[in-house]
Amino acid sequence: MEHYSFETPIGPLTVSGDSQGVQSVVFSEEQDITSEDTVPVTLKDAVVQLQEYFSGQRTAFNLKLNPEGTAFQKKVWQELQSISFGKTCSYQEIANKLGDPKVIRAAASANGKNPIAIIIPCHRVIGSDGSLTGYAGGLHRKKWLLELESPVTQTSLF
Secondary structure: OEEEEEEEOOEEEEEEEEOOEEEEEEEOOOOOOOOHHHOOHHHHHHHHHHHHHHOOOOOOOOOOEOOOOOHHHHHHHHHHOOOOOOOOEEHHHHHHHOOOHHHHHHHHHHHHOOOEOOOOOHHHEEOOOOOOOOOOOOHHHHHHHHHHHOOOOOOOOO
């Protein structure tokens, strides 16, 4: 498996994967940034598409993904990918879409174990009351990502 770390507007991001696909995209608090000219060939598309996303030029990803997880986790992660750019969904809605409203806690747990941040958009899942809830990358990043995707742009009044 190969890895590549780069700086984003909300901190360092590390992409990992191989010829089978992207296995993880995780935020890091460390400043271990790889130089631009060393992007592994197997990760080049993922890095380019993530950079386009952060610059506001991309709203959907077209990548081969290969996350490791249980069958249920993979089912939840597949459902997360159906949440459109600029939209949000509650944990309860995810459980309902999985066919069983009682699996809300299991769905929330699977959401929290999502190894491929941003591309599998777990940041788009919020509380039923509209509140921001936990995010492995930190709530400040979740808020930033949701604002990036918001169809409403804020302008300064002054």
